[in-house]
Amino acid sequence: MSAPRSSSGYWMGFAIVLALLAAAPLVLPEFWRRFVTEILIWGLLAMSSDILIGYTGMISFGHSAFFGLGMYGAAAALLTVRPPNLWLALLYGLIGAGVIAAFVAYFATRLRDIYFAITTLVFSQIFYVIIFTWTEVTGGENGLTFRQPPFSVPAVLSVPFTPVTLHWFVLAVVALSYLLLRRITQSPFGMVLQSIRENEPRTRAIGYHVERYKIVAVMLSGLFAGLAGVLYAVQNKFAAPDFVFFLISGEVVIFNVMGGMGTLVGPVAGAAFFLLLREVFSRFFTEYYLIPVGVIFTLMVVFMPQGLLGFLRRRLNQ
Amino acid sequence: MRFGGLTALNKVTFSLPAGEIRAIIGPNGAGKSTFFNCVTGVLPPTGGRIVFSGEEITGLPPHRISKKAIARSYQITNILPGATVLENVRIAAQSRHHSWSLFRHHRAFGDLIDRARAVIQAVGLAGKEDELAANLSHGEQRHLEIGIALATEPKLLCLDEPTAGMSPAETQETMTLVRRIAKDLTILIVEHDMQVVMGLAQRITVLHYGEIIAEGPPAEIQRNPKVLEVYLKT
Numbered sequence: 001m002s003a004p005r006s007s008s009g010y011w012m013g014f015a016i017v018l019a020l021l022a023a024a025p026l027v028l029p030e031f032w033r034r035f036v037t038e039i040l041i042w043g044l045l046a047m048s049s050d051i052l053i054g055y056t057g058m059i060s061f062g063h064s065a066f067f068g069l070g071m072y073g074a075a076a077a078l079l080t081v082r083p084p085n086l087w088l089a090l091l092y093g094l095i096g097a098g099v100i101a102a103f104v105a106y107f108a109t110r111l112r113d114i115y116f117a118i119t120t121l122v123f124s125q126i127f128y129v130i131i132f133t134w135t136e137v138t139g140g141e142n143g144l145t146f147r148q149p150p151f152s153v154p155a156v157l158s159v160p161f162t163p164v165t166l167h168w169f170v171l172a173v174v175a176l177s178y179l180l181l182r183r184i185t186q187s188p189f190g191m192v193l194q195s196i197r198e199n200e201p202r203t204r205a206i207g208y209h210v211e212r213y214k215i216v217a218v219m220l221s222g223l224f225a226g227l228a229g230v231l232y233a234v235q236n237k238f239a240a241p242d243f244v245f246f247l248i249s250g251e252v253v254i255f256n257v258m259g260g261m262g263t264l265v266g267p268v269a270g271a272a273f274f275l276l277l278r279e280v281f282s283r284f285f286t287e288y289y290l291i292p293v294g295v296i297f298t299l300m301v302v303f304m305p306q307g308l309l310g311f312l313r314r315r316l317n318q
Numbered sequence: 319m320r321f322g323g324l325t326a327l328n329k330v331t332f333s334l335p336a337g338e339i340r341a342i343i344g345p346n347g348a349g350k351s352t353f354f355n356c357v358t359g360v361l362p363p364t365g366g367r368i369v370f371s372g373e374e375i376t377g378l379p380p381h382r383i384s385k386k387a388i389a390r391s392y393q394i395t396n397i398l399p400g401a402t403v404l405e406n407v408r409i410a411a412q413s414r415h416h417s418w419s420l421f422r423h424h425r426a427f428g429d430l431i432d433r434a435r436a437v438i439q440a441v442g443l444a445g446k447e448d449e450l451a452a453n454l455s456h457g458e459q460r461h462l463e464i465g466i467a468l469a470t471e472p473k474l475l476c477l478d479e480p481t482a483g484m485s486p487a488e489t490q491e492t493m494t495l496v497r498r499i500a501k502d503l504t505i506l507i508v509e510h511d512m513q514v515v516m517g518l519a520q521r522i523t524v525l526h527y528g529e530i531i532a533e534g535p536p537a538e539i540q541r542n543p544k545v546l547e548v549y550l551k552t
Contacts, residue, residue: 188412188419188427195409198398205358205396206470207384207413 010315018175025167037167039275040174041231043268046255047174047181048224053253054262055185056217057197058112061249062104062120065127066222068244069096070229072131075144075239084149090230097226098219100127105218109211112200121246128244143240161234170231174268177224181264184220185317193217258300260307263316269308327352327528330366336473339496339505341519343512345548348525350508351393354476357506358390359383370474384413389472391463393479393508399452403443406451406462408434410469434469441465441495457488461495468499475499477507481514493517516540524548 021040025033045067052058073096074089081088108119131138138144151169152158161169184190192213195203204210233239242248251274252267259270277296281289306313327349334340342350355361357368362377369375375386398406411433412424425431438444441461446454451462460480467475480496481489489511496505496518509515515522515536522539524532532542539545 183423184420186423187421188416188424188430190420191405191409191412191424192417194401195398198400199396201380202392202396202398202466203409204380205360205384205390206410206466207381208417209381 007318010318018171021171022168025164030163033163033167035275035279037163037170037235038232039272040167040170040268041228041235042251042255042271042275044174044177044231045225045228046252046259046267046271047178047264048221048228049252050256050261050264050267051181051185051193051217051221051224053256054264054267055190055197056193056214057200058109058214058217059117059253060120060218060221061117061246061253062108062124063221063225063252064244064246064248065104065120065124066097066101066225067229067232067248068124068127068131068239068241069100070094070226071233071239071243072096072138072144072229073226074230074233075146078146078149078233079144084147086149086152086234087154089149089234090227093226093230093233094223097229098223101219101222101226102215104222105215109214109218121249124244124246124249128241128246131244132241138241139239141241143238143242145238148234148237166235170235173227173231177227178264178268181224185264189213189216254297256307258297258307260310260313263307263309263313265316266307266309266312273308327356327363330525330528330530332523332530334474334504334506336504339500339507339518339520341507341509341515341522342525343509343515343522344525347527349528350525351478352528353525354390354478354506354508357383358388358476384470387471387473388476389467389470389474390476391460391467391478391480393482395456395459395463397451397459397462397466399450401451402448403438403451403454403462403465404431404434404447407437407465407469410434410466411437411471413470437465437469440468440499442491457484457491460484460488460492464495464499472503474504474506477505477509479509480507481509481511489514 021036024036028036045063049060049063052060070093073093077089077092078084104120104123108116108123111119132140134140148161150158150160151165185193192203192208195208196210196213200210229243232243255270255274256267257270258273259268260266274293277293278289281292285292300307330353342353344350352361356363359378359380359382367374367376370386370388373386375383378386398409401409408430411430415430416427435447438447441464443458443461443465446458451459454462464477464480477496481492484492493514496507507518519536521533521535523530524539524545526548531548532539532545534542
């Protein structure tokens with residue numbers, strides 16, 4: 001087995017990227033500092049959906065629901081518990097996303113391919129409508145605003161976030177999530193998911209209860225998407241129904257395709273690339289920015305179907 | 319077994335003693351594949367019972383059938399093309415142990431790797447462990463197909479045309495392979511190549527339009543007038 005040879009190179013690369021991302025807020029101006037933090041959060045969302053798209057071969061158009069429930073779960077904790085507590089926001093957000101993910105997983109995994117995708121889309125739109133119309137609880141169209149919780153270690157310290165420390169916190173959560181997701185994709189469970197992607201009937205025939213694996217995959221994916229939602233809520237101090245809308249789910253799929261499915265880091269790169277394109281083009285083309293972004297996306301799909309980091313796929317998955 | 323108005327298998331009463339190599343033959347459309355699909359859970363039978371090792375398994379889904387120690391290979395090669403040979407076999411072995419482990423690397427489970435390597439050796443693919451399954455030759459893929467089935471530790475192995483599309487030399491190799499693995503297994507084999515059937519099977523069951531028209535040792539089947547009429551002559 002060739003693992004040890006390439007793994008030192010892998011960890012070197014990981015350390016360099018991590019160091020650059022940690023140093024970024026110290027050198028970047030305010031606007032770009034925020035931008036990099038946001039990229040990490042969208043990257044985590046994209047990474048969570050890669051578990052389904054890239055590893056299990058199920059395309060979810062419902063990740064906005066998990067992300068949004070993470071946001072609203074965090075909002076619930078930050079608005080009801082005094083003083084606002086970061087870890088409670090995390091817990092509520094994960095519970096919110098987890099419950100919804102279990103619900104969606106139970107029904108959607110009975111279907112395959114396009115039918116699975118449509119079912120996730122429909123579920124996420126149902127949650128969107130509920131959140132949009134249930135004004136007394138969710139704030140309806142206006143969403144909810146709240147104060148940012150301080151970073152706290154119970155009974156030890158409690159310090160308010162600065163943009164730089166918030167960035168480091170987000171970076172730490174995203175990096176740990178990445179390592180955990182990577183480990184899961186390489187575990188026996190993860191290998192079953194990849195076997196389902198490669199050949200579902202055969203996976204069934206060698207003794208795997210495919211639906212159960214898919215349900216757990218959707219739940220895991222939903223939990224990490226919810227985690228991204230919590231981070232976004234903490235960074236921006238609001239939860240809004242727009243983030244539950246299916247446009248977000250579509251962007252997540254685009255991040256995956258652009259960056260390289262089935263690599264975990266590819267979708268993060270895809271998110272960075274897409275958000276950067278949008279930022280740059282919206283300065284020149286204002287509201288027409290989607291036209292050049294769309295052209296670039298189309299060209300990438302035609303000439304670079306593996307995405308930005310797809311060429312690293314085998315090495316990243318060893 | 320019926321599909322709408324078509325009765326694909328009718329009153330097939332069939333029993334297979336442990337340790338036997340049994341061949342099922344019959345012209346195209348005789349119901350051989352349907353029979354396999356019923357036994358391995360791909361199609362739930364519309365009537366009748368299937369009993370394996372004293373346990374009723376009628377209509378169980380494929381993953382449950384597999385857990386009962388029944389494995390199959392496919393007429394059309396059915397492997398994980400994007401995975402290595404080792405992974406194809408390892409994942410099959412894993413279906414019996416450790417499959418719900420989430421937080422350890424899959425290579426940390428040495429028992430599975432050892433099992434996979436032993437199977438790869440047994441099907442004659444030693445040295446090809448790290449090749450992508452898609453890059454193997456047709457004959458090698460057919461052997462991998464059998465390897466995947468073997469790795470699930472079956473007691474009954476159903477081989478659906480294991481020599482389909484093979485050269486005569488490859489066919490010989492496959493026959494040797496089947497004979498070798500048959501020592502600890504019961505084997506049910508569907509095959510068109512009469513040489514293979516006559517060379518391997520201890521007994522032969524002949525299906526025609528979904529019904530059994532003859533059953534017996536190869537020599538007897540070759541002389542059976544009914545069989546000659548519907549099958550061997552053509």
